Structures are given as structure tokens and as C-alpha cells.
Amino acid sequence: MAADKKNDRLICLFLLGMILFNYPILSLLNRPAMVFGIPLLYFYIFFIWAVWIFFVGIITASGTDYRQIRNEVQQPGTDA
Amino acid sequence: MPAAGIILTISICYIGLLFAIAYYGDKRADAGRSIISNPYIYALSLAVYCTAWTFYGSVGRSAQNGVEFLTIYIGPTLMVTLGLLVLRKVVRISKIHRITSIADLISSRYGKSAILGSIVTIIAVIGIIPYISLQLKAISTSYFLIKQFSAATISSDLKGLSAFQHTPLFVTLLLAVFAVLFGTRHLDVTERHEGLVAAIAFESIVKLLAFLSVGLFVTYGLYNGFGDLFSRALAVPEISRLFLIDTSGNPYNRWFCYIFLSMLAILMLPRQFQVAVVENVNEAHIQKAIWLFPLYLLAINLFVLPVTFSGLLKLQNVPIDADWFVLALPMIEKKMGLTLIVFIGGMSAATGMVIVETVALSTMICNELVMPVLLRIRRFQLAKRKDMILLLLTIRRVSILIVLLLGYAYFLLTGGFYALVSIGLVSFAAVAQFAPAFIGGIFWKGGTRTGAMAGLLAGFSVWAYTLVLPSLVQAGLLPLDWLTQGPFGIGLLKPFQLFGMNSPDQITHAVFWSMLANVTMYVGGSLFSRPSLLEQIQANLFVDVFKHSGEMGKSALCRGTASVPDLGSLLERFIGPQKAEEALRRYLGKNSFPFSQNVPADANLVSYVETLLGGTIGAASAHILVTSVIKEEPFGFEEVLGILDETRQVIAYSRELEKATSELKAANERLKELDRLKDEFISTITHELRTPLTSIRSLAEILNTTPDLEKDQHAYFTSIIIKESERLTRLIGQVLDIEKMESDRTEFQTVRIDPRRLIQDAVTATDQLVREKSLHLTMDLPDHAPFVVGDRDLLMQVMVNLISNAVKFSDKAGARIQIRLAVQNGGLLISVTDEGIGIASKDQEAIFMKFHQVKDSIRGRPPGSGLGLSISKSIIERHGGKIWVESGEGKGAAFSFTLPAAD
Numbered sequence: 001m002a003a004d005k006k007n008d009r010l011i012c013l014f015l016l017g018m019i020l021f022n023y024p025i026l027s028l029l030n031r032p033a034m035v036f037g038i039p040l041l042y043f044y045i046f047f048i049w050a051v052w053i054f055f056v057g058i059i060t061a062s063g064t065d066y067r068q069i070r071n072e073v074q075q076p077g078t079d080a
Numbered sequence: 081m082p083a084a085g086i087i088l089t090i091s092i093c094y095i096g097l098l099f100a101i102a103y104y105g106d107k108r109a110d111a112g113r114s115i116i117s118n119p120y121i122y123a124l125s126l127a128v129y130c131t132a133w134t135f136y137g138s139v140g141r142s143a144q145n146g147v148e149f150l151t152i153y154i155g156p157t158l159m160v161t162l163g164l165l166v167l168r169k170v171v172r173i174s175k176i177h178r179i180t181s182i183a184d185l186i187s188s189r190y191g192k193s194a195i196l197g198s199i200v201t202i203i204a205v206i207g208i209i210p211y212i213s214l215q216l217k218a219i220s221t222s223y224f225l226i227k228q229f230s231a232a233t234i235s236s237d238l239k240g241l242s243a244f245q246h247t248p249l250f251v252t253l254l255l256a257v258f259a260v261l262f263g264t265r266h267l268d269v270t271e272r273h274e275g276l277v278a279a280i281a282f283e284s285i286v287k288l289l290a291f292l293s294v295g296l297f298v299t300y301g302l303y304n305g306f307g308d309l310f311s312r313a314l315a316v317p318e319i320s321r322l323f324l325i326d327t328s329g330n331p332y333n334r335w336f337c338y339i340f341l342s343m344l345a346i347l348m349l350p351r352q353f354q355v356a357v358v359e360n361v362n363e364a365h366i367q368k369a370i371w372l373f374p375l376y377l378l379a380i381n382l383f384v385l386p387v388t389f390s391g392l393l394k395l396q397n398v399p400i401d402a403d404w405f406v407l408a409l410p411m412i413e414k415k416m417g418l419t420l421i422v423f424i425g426g427m428s429a430a431t432g433m434v435i436v437e438t439v440a441l442s443t444m445i446c447n448e449l450v451m452p453v454l455l456r457i458r459r460f461q462l463a464k465r466k467d468m469i470l471l472l473l474t475i476r477r478v479s480i481l482i483v484l485l486l487g488y489a490y491f492l493l494t495g496g497f498y499a500l501v502s503i504g505l506v507s508f509a510a511v512a513q514f515a516p517a518f519i520g521g522i523f524w525k526g527g528t529r530t531g532a533m534a535g536l537l538a539g540f541s542v543w544a545y546t547l548v549l550p551s552l553v554q555a556g557l558l559p560l561d562w563l564t565q566g567p568f569g570i571g572l573l574k575p576f577q578l579f580g581m582n583s584p585d586q587i588t589h590a591v592f593w594s595m596l597a598n599v600t601m602y603v604g605g606s607l608f609s610r611p612s613l614l615e616q617i618q619a620n621l622f623v624d625v626f627k628h629s630g631e632m633g634k635s636a637l638c639r640g641t642a643s644v645p646d647l648g649s650l651l652e653r654f655i656g657p658q659k660a661e662e663a664l665r666r667y668l669g670k671n672s673f674p675f676s677q678n679v680p681a682d683a684n685l686v687s688y689v690e691t692l693l694g695g696t697i698g699a700a701s702a703h704i705l706v707t708s709v710i711k712e713e714p715f716g717f718e719e720v721l722g723i724l725d726e727t728r729q730v731i732a733y734s735r736e737l738e739k740a741t742s743e744l745k746a747a748n749e750r751l752k753e754l755d756r757l758k759d760e761f762i763s764t765i766t767h768e769l770r771t772p773l774t775s776i777r778s779l780a781e782i783l784n785t786t787p788d789l790e791k792d793q794h795a796y797f798t799s800i801i802i803k804e805s806e807r808l809t810r811l812i813g814q815v816l817d818i819e820k821m822e823s824d825r826t827e828f829q830t831v832r833i834d835p836r837r838l839i840q841d842a843v844t845a846t847d848q849l850v851r852e853k854s855l856h857l858t859m860d861l862p863d864h865a866p867f868v869v870g871d872r873d874l875l876m877q878v879m880v881n882l883i884s885n886a887v888k889f890s891d892k893a894g895a896r897i898q899i900r901l902a903v904q905n906g907g908l909l910i911s912v913t914d915e916g917i918g919i920a921s922k923d924q925e926a927i928f929m930k931f932h933q934v935k936d937s938i939r940g941r942p943p944g945s946g947l948g949l950s951i952s953k954s955i956i957e958r959h960g961g962k963i964w965v966e967s968g969e970g971k972g973a974a975f976s977f978t979l980p981a982a983d
């Protein structure tokens with residue numbers, strides 16, 4: 001199902017993020033060097049962060065439109 | 081020079097603006113035209129996560145260890161990807177069960193336990209107080225700093241100032257007023273505060289813009305961009321060491337621990353739960369929020385490092401903590417406008433947090449702590465009080481004030497000691513204790529109340545012991561050698577080195593031990609205790625929420641009777657007479673009950689009212705109240721779930737299960753049968769198709785390989801090939817016909833048809849066949865017959881089919897075939913009678929089925945496909961008629977069908 005696929009991809013992305021943002025990958029980049037005049041470590045973290053967000057955006061943009069969820073849940077009393 | 085008055089005026093104006101936005105938001109919500117119902121506002125409201133800690137404290141922290149401050153933002157970034165999994169489920173559960181707070185969720189999940197709700201509330205309050213005091217410190221300090229705008233030098237060492245003690249109190253009271261105004265103006269059944277959310281979204285924008293302004297100013301105003309700034313920092317060793325993570329002292333443990341903590345905090349913090357779950361308007365917004373929110377976090381952190389380095393470079397000789405670089409830099413450069421913007425931004429961040437957090441906490445205190453107690457004190461006779469609304473609101477307002485005053489007290493005790501970030505992390509570690517019970521509760525049916533309580537108490541105790549105790553020691557309330565040598569000299573229990581674990585970081589150490597204790601006790605406690613029936617029901621409803629969507633907890637707790645008016649008046653007291661009547665009318669209308677007096681309320685209505693009430697006062701209290709209305713006496717849980725009730729409910733439940741199972745079984749059988757028929761059909765068709773094809777192929781081969789075949793043999797074989805090909809074509813045509821008929825796709829003409837002409841034309845068409853077998857066909861038609869409406873070609877097909885069958889199965893030369901047309905009430909009866917071999921009664925129904933041909937031991941299989949009658953049946957039935965046969969073996973057959981007359 002599309003929703004499951006999306007969930008799976010997000011979970012994979014999550015695990016990837018856990019690896020990329022932690023030891024030991026982080027320790028590999030913990031060295032004095034500059035990229036475009038910015039320290040390597042900073043550049044890496046912000047860059048990966050931005051890319052990661054980008055992928056999340058892509059994964060969630062496709063697939064199930066949750067707008068119809070509104071109609072699924074019947075709410076007695078006030079409407080949501 | 082900005083006089084104190086100007087600063088105050090601007091601040092009050094800004095708060096006034098926020099209030100105006102909130103007011104407008106509420107007004108629009110009441111009119112049903114919500115302004116906050118879009119994913120961007122939702123994502124911005126999540127940004128209440130960024131407080132003065134973010135605004136001021138990040139710079140402070142990064143001045144000490146570089147990038148480590150980012151862990152607090154990476155955690156939420158990673159966590160929201162699980163948002164679709166976790167957050168969506170939590171939001172769904174909360175909507176269905178009308179959850180008002182995180183304490184309500186945990187309490188409701190584990191059997192609507194008031195005790196559990198209170199524990200969670202107390203932990204939350206104790207844990208958040210340091211965090212609130214942090215905000216107070218930020219507002220007060222920034223205020224004092226900004227007053228030094230035109231002074232020669234700025235100092236953040238304010239301990240000496242006597243006014244410094246009192247201003248925060250003033251700030252505290254002001255914040256209390258704002259929180260009360262924003263969050264407790266009225267009681268909402270869904271516990272939502274649309275105006276508040278609108279204001280929070282606005283202030284998220286303000287603090288982002290403020291920080292970006294100062295960031296841009298520093299990077300491009302004071303320097304020539306990132307490259308320039310960093311290269312200057314590189315030149316100073318003390319600063320450039322911040323480019324890297326300091327690898328002494330196990331930094332990666334800390335790194336991971338902070339990511340882990342913030343991952344939990346983004347959901348467990350009362351204010352986060354409030355904006356992400358309770359205030360959520362539409363589940364669909366979550367989809368966008370899970371990348372919009374991290375984007376916000378990225379943006380607001382982009383310039384932290386430049387500001388830090390700039391501060392370190394420029395403010396070396398100024399006695400100011402790194403926490404305040406953000407404000408000090410524009411001040412040193414005498415940029416008044418920018419300074420004010422920064423001040424507003426920081427204040428915005430702090431007030432946003434305080435307002436939402438205290439509103440959330442006040443809801444918890446009121447619903448989980450105060451109400452259950454009041455309900456049980458019979459002297460109050462709460463069940464009989466007329467107007468509850470005012471009482472509830474008063475309780476909440478007082479709670480807000482108390483929480484804020486506690487925050488102030490904490491600030492007085494410890495405000496000078498700690499950097500902003502350390503205080504915040506202590507709070508994170510406290511709310512992290514909710515995680516096992518919370519996450520376990522929504523994914524694991526095995527979690528029980530006992531387990532949850534054990535886990536919470538264990539985790540909280542360890543937290544208090546490892547993080548709060550030390551600050552009490554440092555404040556001088558406990559002897560120092562408790563820290564250095566352990567309490568009562570027990571070395572293994574040293575608060576910073578439990579069981580000898582030597583961790584350089586207090587927080588990591590505390591988190592490890594508290595989570596270990598928490599999870600162990602939660603899992604162990606759950607596995608070794610039996611949940612009550614109510615717990616099991618709640619567990620099912622929560623964990624399987626996506627299967628149960630739309631249902632309420634079905635009448636599982638029906639006991640006793642109450643009348644509709646009784647429940648109505650109970651509702652009235654909490655949500656007002658107008659809304660109560662609306663709600664009841666809606667429910668009764670939906671279930672078409674008459675809205676009359678003294679109709680006993682069925683279990684579903686009771687459940688509905690209880691859930692509705694729960695939206696205002698929490699599940700546990702609502703449960704007590706409704707019970708008391710029914711039994712006219714406040715009751716304890718154990719009494720309600722008496723043995724009789726349990727049995728009754730279990731029986732009802734299993735009966736429903738049985739019904740569902742047998743229905744499913746029947747459906748399964750039908751499906752299996754249909755499947756079998758389909759397979760039969762396919763195998764028969766392939767067989768039917770293959771037979772003629774085989775003949776055609778072999779004959780063609782013979783013709784091909786024997787060029788000197790005799791002429792008449794040649795002609796004979798060729799004629800067979802032609803006949804078989806025609807047969808094949810006919811068969812395929814019939815199969816297509818059947819398929820079209822069944823799937824209703826035939827182009828059905830509707831014209832008026834004269835049945836006499838139709839019969840005559842059919843006879844003409846089959847004349848050749850009749851004469852070939854020397855049979856004698858007669859027609860018996862009346863002079864006048866009513867028209868029928870239908871498809872002429874299809875009806876022709878039926879007539880031809882019947883006549884050709886009659887011909888096929890007549891075995892004696894000279895036998896008669898008679899076609900009769902009779903008019904009978906409202907329709908026509910047409911019959912085709914022959915004197916052929918007849919049909920045994922056992923086959924008379926089957927011959928109308930696909931491919932069925934009566935096999936005769938003597939004569940073998942008759943020519944034809946076996947589909948003709950099946951098609952005819954479909955056609956006749958499509959025209960609204962019936963077709964049948966009367967026959968006996970050896971006695972001929974009479975096929976008849978009816979058609980309705982055209983009117």
C-alpha cells in the first residue's frame with residue numbers, strides 16, 4: 001500500500017539520519033579542514049541536514065493524500 | 081537611550097498585538113472559519129519548541145563546545161520522520177478519545193486511572209519548573225542588558241542589583257495574566273485554543289526573523305560573509321578549537337544522549353503535546369509539518385555559529401556571558417533598532433513557551449490532580465453543583481499562577497548558577513520519563529497500569545536523585561559529602577557516579593540510569609501484572625485505533641441506567657446549556673431516537689457523554705462523574721467493575737465475535753465457490769477452443785504434406801476446416817456475448833418490436849435447417865399481439881437458438897416443431913415445442929448453464945458449444961422475462977419464455 005511504502009521509506013531515512021549524525025561517521029569528519037571557507041564539520045552537518053529535509057519533503061509529497069482522513073473519523077459532538 | 085519606559089511600552093504593545101491576534105483567531109474559530117487550519121500555521125506552532133534557550137542559550141553553549149548545541153535540533157528533525165507513524169496515531173487516538181493532555185492520554189490508556197494521571201502531572205510540573213525559570217531569567221536579564229544600551233560597558237553580572245530580584249517577579253505576574261487571558265477565557269469541549277495557536281505561530285515568525293536579522297547583520301554587516309568571519313576565527317586558537325568536537329571526555333556519548341533526549345522531548349513536553357496533538361486541526365497537516373518544522377529549525381540555527389565567533393572576537397574584554405552575545409553585539413555597535421528587534425525576539429520566544437506550557441500544565445493539574453480529589457470528597461457534592469464551568473476555569477487560573485510562582489522561586493534559588501542550556505536539559509530528562517509508558521501504551525497492548533506506574537516512579541526517582549539532588553546540595557540544603565562520598569557513606573550510590581559509572585557528563589549519566597530503571601520496571605511490571613478489563617479494552621482501542629476509527633468504545637461499560645435529561649443536565653454544567661443541547665440533539669438525531677423525557681439512556685449514549693465530558697475535564701474525572709450520575713453516588717473504579725459486569729460484558733463481546741466469524745465464514749464459502757466456478761469456466765472454454773483448433777491443424781497438416789491427395793478427399797478436408805473455423809468463430813462470438821451480457825456492456829437497443837414479425841423472421845432464417853432434416857414447422861400466432869420493447873437482434877438470437885435446438889434434437893423425419901405465441905396478463909408467452917429426444921427432469925435446470933450439454937451414451941455429445949441456452953437466458957432476463965422448459969425423456973421438449981408487453 002502506498003502509505004506503508006511511505007512509512008517504510010521514512011523509517012529508512014530516519015535510520016540513515018541516526019547513522020549520519022552520530023559517531024562514527026561524525027568522527028570521520030571531525031578534522032581541521034575548510035570547505036568554501038567554512039569548517040568541514042559545520043558544512044557537513046548543515047548540508048546533510050538540508051539534504052535530509054529535502055528527502056523527507058519528497059517522500060511525503062507523493063503518495064496518499066491524507067486529506068480524506070478527515071472524513072474517516074466520525075466525531076460525535078463538535079466537529080474537529 | 082531607551083528609557084525603561086520605552087522598552088516597557090514596546091513590550092506591552094507587542095504582547096498586545098499577540099493578544100489581538102489571539103482574539104481574532106478565537107473569533108474566527110467561533111464563527112467556524114478557522115484561520116489556523118493550514119499546515120504552515122501548524123508547523124509554525126510546533127516551533128514553540130524554540131524558546132529563549134534557542135534564542136540566547138544556543139550561542140552560549142556553542143561558545144563552549146562548538147556544534148554540540150545542534151543536537152537539540154537534530155533530535156526533533158529525526159523524530160518527526162517517525163511522525164507519520166507515531167504522531168498520526170497519537171493524534172487519531174486523541175481525537176477519538178478526546179484527550180486533553182499527555183497526562184490524560186497516559187491515564188486514559190491504562191484504564192482511565194486517576195492515580196496515573198496525577199503522577200504524570202506531578203512529574204511534569206516538577207520537571208518543567210526549571211525550564212520556566214530559565215525563561216524568566218532570560219527575559220529579566222535581557223531587559224537589564226538593554227537598559228545598559230548607552231553605557232560605556234555592558235555587564236551581564238547582575239547579581240548585585242537589587243532590582244534584579246524584583247523585576248522577574250513583575251515579569252512573572254505579567255506572564256500569568258497573559259497566560260490566563262490567552263488560555264482560559266472559556267472552556268472548549270475539545271480543549272482547543274485556536275487564538276493561542278495563531279498567536280504562537282506569529283511569534284514563531286517574529287523570533288525567526290529577529291534571529292536572522294541579527295545573524296545577517298553580524299555576518300554581512302560586521303564582516304564580509306561566512307568565509308571572512310571563519311577565517312578570522314581560525315586565526316585565534318581558542319576560538320578555532322570550536323570548529324571541532326572536543327574528543328576528550330567521551331563527547332559522542334553526550335552527542336547521542338542529547339539527540340535521544342530531544343527526540344523524546346518533541347513529543348513529551350506538555351507544550352509540544354498541546355500544539356502538536358491537542359491543537360491539531362487536521363491530520364493531513366502532519367504530512368507537511370514533518371519537513372517544514374525541521375526546515376524552521378535549520379533556518380533559526382544557521383547563524384548561531386557566526387554570532388558566537390563574532391562575539392568571541394569582539395567582546396573579549398566585555399564581562400558578558402556568551403548567552404547574551406545575541407543582544408550585546410548590536411548594542412556594542414550602537415544599532416538601536418536591531419537591538420530592540422532582538423529583544424522582542426527573545427522575549428517572544430520566552431513568553432510563547434511560558435504561555436503554552438503553563439496552559440498545558442494547568443489543564444493537567446485541573447483535570448488530573450484537582451478534579452478527581454474534589455469529586456471524591458463527598459462534602460463538595462460536586463455531582464450536584466450547578467455551574468461547573470466557573471469552578472474549572474478558576475482552578476486553572478490559579479494553577480497557572482502557582483506554576484509560574486514556583487518557577488520564580490526556582491529562579492531565585494538557582495538562577496545565577498547555571499547556564500541556560502543545562503537547566504533545559506534537566507527538564508528534557510524529566511519529561512523523557514513519560515516515553516516508555518507513552519510509546520509502549522500506543523504500540524504494545526501488553527502495557528499495564530502497574531507497569532506504567534512502576535516505570536514512571538522508578539525513572540522519576542532516579543532522575544530526581546541524579547539531577548535535582550545535586551543542585552540542592554549546591555544550594556546548601558544538603559550536606560556536601562552526599563555528593564563526594566554518597567549518602568550515608570554508600571559509595572556506590574554517589575549521585576554522579578551511580579554504581580561506579582564514571583561519566584563526565586551529569587545529564588548523560590542521569591538519562592542512562594533513569595531510562596534503564598524506567599524501561600525495566602515498565603516492561604517487568606507489565607509482564608508480571610494482570611490488567612483489568614477496562615485496561616484491556618483501552619489497550620485495544622488505543623493500539624488498534626486505525627481499525628476502530630469511527631467507533632466509540634462500544635458500550636463496553638454499560639451499567640445502570642440514567643435518563644437522557646439526567647445526562648443532559650450533567651453536560652450542561654460543564655459545557656453550558658446551549659452546547660449540551662446541541663450535542664445531545666446531534667447524537668439522538670443521528671440515531672433517530674425521539675428527544676423526549678425519561679427515555680433511558682442506552683450504553684452508547686452514556687459512553688458518548690462520558691467522552692464528551694472527558695474532553696473538558698479528562699477521562700478519569702469524566703468517568704467518575706458519569707458513574708455517579710447513574711448510581712447517584714460517587715464510586716470507585718473497583719466497585720464499578722464488579723464481577724457481574726465483567727461477565728456480562730465478556731459474554732456480549734463474544735457473541736458479537738461469533739456473529740462476525742460466521743458471517744465471514746459464509747462470505748468465504750461464497751468466494752471459494754465463485755472461484756471454483758471461474759476455474760471450471762476457464763478450463764471448459766480452453767478445451768472447447770482447443771478441440772476445433774486441433775482438427776483444423778491436423779487437417780491442414782495433412783493437406784500440406786500430401787500434395788497428391790485425391791481431389792474429393794482434398795475438398796472434403798477443406799470443407800471440414802471451413803466448418804470447424806466457422807464453429808470456432810461462433811464459439812468465440814458466443815463467449816464474447818456471454819461476457820458482455822454478464823458485465824452489462826452490451827449496447828442494448830430499445831425499439832418497439834412486433835412479436836409476430838419477429839417470429840416469422842426467425843422462421844425464415846432457420847428455414848434451411850428445418851428442411852434439411854425434413855421437419856415440419858408450424859406457427860400459431862394470434863391476429864393481434866401487443867408490442868414488446870427490446871433489442872431486436874438479441875431477441876432474434878433467442879428465437880433462432882430455440883428453433884435450431886428444436887431442429888438439432890428432433891430425431892425422426894417428419895417430426896413437428898410448433899411455435900406458439902399467446903397473450904397473457906400484461907405480457908407475451910412464446911413457446912417452441914418439438915417432438916425430439918426430450919430432456920430428463922434432472923437436466924432441465926442445468927441446460928441453461930454455460931457449456932452444459934446433455935451427454936447421451938448413445939448419441940454422444942451434440943454439436944454446438946453449449947452456450948446457446950445460457951446466452952438466451954441472459955437475454956430474456958435482461959428483457960425482464962423468464963425462460964424455462966417442460967419436457968420428459970423421449971417425449972419432446974417445450975421451451976417457453978415470457979416478455980413484458982410495451983405499455
